[in-house]
Amino acid sequence: xxxxxxxDDIRALKEGRDGAMAELVNSYTQTLLxxxxxxxxxxxxxxxxxxxxxxxxxxxxDRFEGRSQIKTYLVGILYxxxxxxxxxxxxxxxxxxxxxxxxxxxxxxxxWSRPPLGPEESVLTGEIKELIxxxxxxxxxxxxxxxxxxxxxxESSEDICNILGVSYTNLRVLLYRAxxxxxxxxxxxxxSGKHD
Amino acid sequence: MIKRLMxxxxxxxxxxxxxELFNAPLLQRGLLxxxxxxxxxxxxxxxxxxxxxxxVEEIARPQLDPRVVKAAKRRILExxxxx
Numbered sequence: 001x002x003x004x005x006x007x008d009d010i011r012a013l014k015e016g017r018d019g020a021m022a023e024l025v026n027s028y029t030q031t032l033l034x035x036x037x038x039x040x041x042x043x044x045x046x047x048x049x050x051x052x053x054x055x056x057x058x059x060x061x062d063r064f065e066g067r068s069q070i071k072t073y074l075v076g077i078l079y080x081x082x083x084x085x086x087x088x089x090x091x092x093x094x095x096x097x098x099x100x101x102x103x104x105x106x107x108x109x110x111x112w113s114r115p116p117l118g119p120e121e122s123v124l125t126g127e128i129k130e131l132i133x134x135x136x137x138x139x140x141x142x143x144x145x146x147x148x149x150x151x152x153x154x155e156s157s158e159d160i161c162n163i164l165g166v167s168y169t170n171l172r173v174l175l176y177r178a179x180x181x182x183x184x185x186x187x188x189x190x191x192s193g194k195h196d
Numbered sequence: 197m198i199k200r201l202m203x204x205x206x207x208x209x210x211x212x213x214x215x216e217l218f219n220a221p222l223l224q225r226g227l228l229x230x231x232x233x234x235x236x237x238x239x240x241x242x243x244x245x246x247x248x249x250x251x252v253e254e255i256a257r258p259q260l261d262p263r264v265v266k267a268a269k270r271r272i273l274e275x276x277x278x279x
């Protein structure tokens with residue numbers, strides 16, 4: 001994971017000094033591509049998103065006050081670009097249904113009335129990974145981003161909230177529902193024998 | 197006594213879902229672990245969530261071939277440089 005570039009580097013960027021832009025691109029391209037891939041974008045689209053993110057950052061450099069880390073700030077821009085990119089086909093589903101379906105798995109005493117099915121293995125096989133990857137495609141953009149930043153990049157809740165523009169409570173709900181949805185999907189695919 | 201204090205399957209799964217299974221206070225944490233030892237359904241649920249976390253962590257990695265990243269950096273930089 002790249003380290004955040006320094007205030008001097010930002011000053012150099014503002015002054016248009018040689019090498020400053022290359023330093024920025026070298027430091028953050030990998031992160032921006034990783035987040036874009038995790039959002040489900042192809043390599044070409046991921047690169048275009050990263051490029052647009054840098055361009056937007058550079059054109060509004062004077063507005064960057066250094067209150068958040070550059071990485072957080074850039075991923076925030078990337079997230080908004082990705083949301084624009086997907087706007088036409090992107091639709092937040094009725095999330096309450098996910099919650100309702102999960103609640104129905106328990107009886108009044110809080111015990112499983114419909115116990116979880118799906119893989120029992122303690123070892124993560126290639127087959128299970130493939131099923132989970134397929135299920136991840138069904139998450140919304142905000143769920144994918146939140147989940148990836150938390151599980152893979154190890155970002156703090158505060159930074160993820162800044163990137164997504166959501167409250168801490170909303171972030172918890174996003175992660176909670178992403179996990180329910182992925183597990184339910186894994187169970188369904190596994191039990192329907194699609195893994196064969 | 198323990199039976200009365202023991203969290204329900206719903207409570208255990210909620211803790212797993214918010215990623216706070218082992219951040220609970222000591223007594224509660226002990227009871228959650230005990231519940232997981234005794235309840236195969238919750239154990240399976242918890243194990244599956246662990247698998248999911250690990251997999252999501254790995255999803256983007258295979259695509260991050262250093263050559264792909266290097267080529268992308270070069271193209272991005274070319275595009276950003278003032279013409």
